Amino acid sequence: MPELNTSSLPDLIFTILFFFMMVTTMREVTLKVKFDRPVGTQLEKLARKSCTSFIYIGRPTDALRAQYGTGHRIQLNDKYAEVPEVQDFVTSDRGELPEADKPFYTISLKCDKNTPMGIITDVKQVLRKSYALKIVYSANKKQ
Amino acid sequence: MGKKRKMPGLNTSSTADISFILLIFFLVTTSMDTDQGLARTLPKPPEDETLTNEMKVKERNILNIRINKDNEIMIGDDPATLADVKERAKEFIKNPENKPNLPELSPKKIKGLGKTMMVTKDHVISVQTDRGTDYGVYFEVQDELVAAYGELRDEVSKEEFGRRYEHLTADQQKAIREIYPQKISEAEPKKYGGQQ
Numbered sequence: 001m002p003e004l005n006t007s008s009l010p011d012l013i014f015t016i017l018f019f020f021m022m023v024t025t026m027r028e029v030t031l032k033v034k035f036d037r038p039v040g041t042q043l044e045k046l047a048r049k050s051c052t053s054f055i056y057i058g059r060p061t062d063a064l065r066a067q068y069g070t071g072h073r074i075q076l077n078d079k080y081a082e083v084p085e086v087q088d089f090v091t092s093d094r095g096e097l098p099e100a101d102k103p104f105y106t107i108s109l110k111c112d113k114n115t116p117m118g119i120i121t122d123v124k125q126v127l128r129k130s131y132a133l134k135i136v137y138s139a140n141k142k143q
Numbered sequence: 144m145g146k147k148r149k150m151p152g153l154n155t156s157s158t159a160d161i162s163f164i165l166l167i168f169f170l171v172t173t174s175m176d177t178d179q180g181l182a183r184t185l186p187k188p189p190e191d192e193t194l195t196n197e198m199k200v201k202e203r204n205i206l207n208i209r210i211n212k213d214n215e216i217m218i219g220d221d222p223a224t225l226a227d228v229k230e231r232a233k234e235f236i237k238n239p240e241n242k243p244n245l246p247e248l249s250p251k252k253i254k255g256l257g258k259t260m261m262v263t264k265d266h267v268i269s270v271q272t273d274r275g276t277d278y279g280v281y282f283e284v285q286d287e288l289v290a291a292y293g294e295l296r297d298e299v300s301k302e303e304f305g306r307r308y309e310h311l312t313a314d315q316q317k318a319i320r321e322i323y324p325q326k327i328s329e330a331e332p333k334k335y336g337g338q339q
Contacts (some may be wrong), residue, residue: 011156017166024173038282042289043179052178108178113177113279117272120281124329128188136180137282 033058033075040139051091051104052136055086057119058112072115075124083122090130094142110138171233181285204246204265206235208284212275216284228284232291237321238263255318256303262322269328288327295323 035058056075060068073080076089094105107127209217216223218231238245246263253260268288272281296319300308304315
């Protein structure tokens with residue numbers, strides 16, 4: 001039996017590699033909160049991921065629970081934050097964008113579905129104050 | 144040494160392994176989740192903190208949906224379930240029978256259609272929650288409201304163009320959106336009882 005010619009295998013794998021490099025984005029943060037997003041039917045895809053900042057709200061992950069308790073926490077970048085810190089977060093994140101992209105700056109709220117609205121309302125009020133008016137309630141598509 | 148020596152071919156048998164490792168590295172460090180969600184625009188902050196810029200909206204033009212801390216829904220003055228939200232919202236937005244307790248209909252010239260239609264251009268849907276309401280319930284109500292607009296747009300698209308809204312051209316979609324503009328208020332929540 002003649003041996004299988006594998007000389008094109010690296011090219012194949014490289015093609016897959018490039019495909020993945022294009023369609024995926026780097027995972028920006030390590031999640032410190034656990035969230036189970038709500039399920040919806042009328043969802044739109046996020047238009048520009050590069051102009052989007054994420055705010056995560058949920059309970060601390062199992063590993064961090066002993067240290068931080070089980071209350072709902074806000075995570076900005078890599079650490080827990082309180083509501084007023086959202087303003088600084090928005091200002092610095094938006095400041096990094098090129099001027100042309102600033103009007104498209106969007107905040108994606110990735111929140112656990114059991115979060116009390118109180119926290120979310122507070123965050124929304126801070127977002128209004130910082131003129132980050134475009135928001136997306138992140139959700140999973142109903143199967 | 145005038146003779147040219149033949150260069151031995153580079154052994155590339157491990158390139159596949161190297162690129163496999165790279166591939167796996169990218170698979171692990173990247174995320175493919177295309178973020179999806181409901182897009183909303185928040186209102187601008189009030190110019191003056193002390194000034195309460197309450198929009199003057201006629202009572203018949205506003206549909207209040209309230210959710211309390213036990214996640215019970217109230218539409219207008221009636222208790223309701225999540226399943227009722229869509230039908231109530233559709234009736235409210237369209238007001239097909241021109242009822243006096245539903246938003247007022249006024250003629251509006253729709254550019255893309257070249258005709259004038261009766262629309263409830265001043266209607267507002269406002270979702271108010273308690274601080275203890277679950278975000279999931281709030282989200283589901285919002286989702287139902289968007290679904291109500293979607294169904295109304297589909298209906299009118301079929302009448303006008305014979306196709307569903309999503310299959311229309313951008314200009315046609317714009318015309319349909321003029322008939323049923325999405326007006327879901329994101330205004331600040333008020334304390335219960337403090338209403339009016």
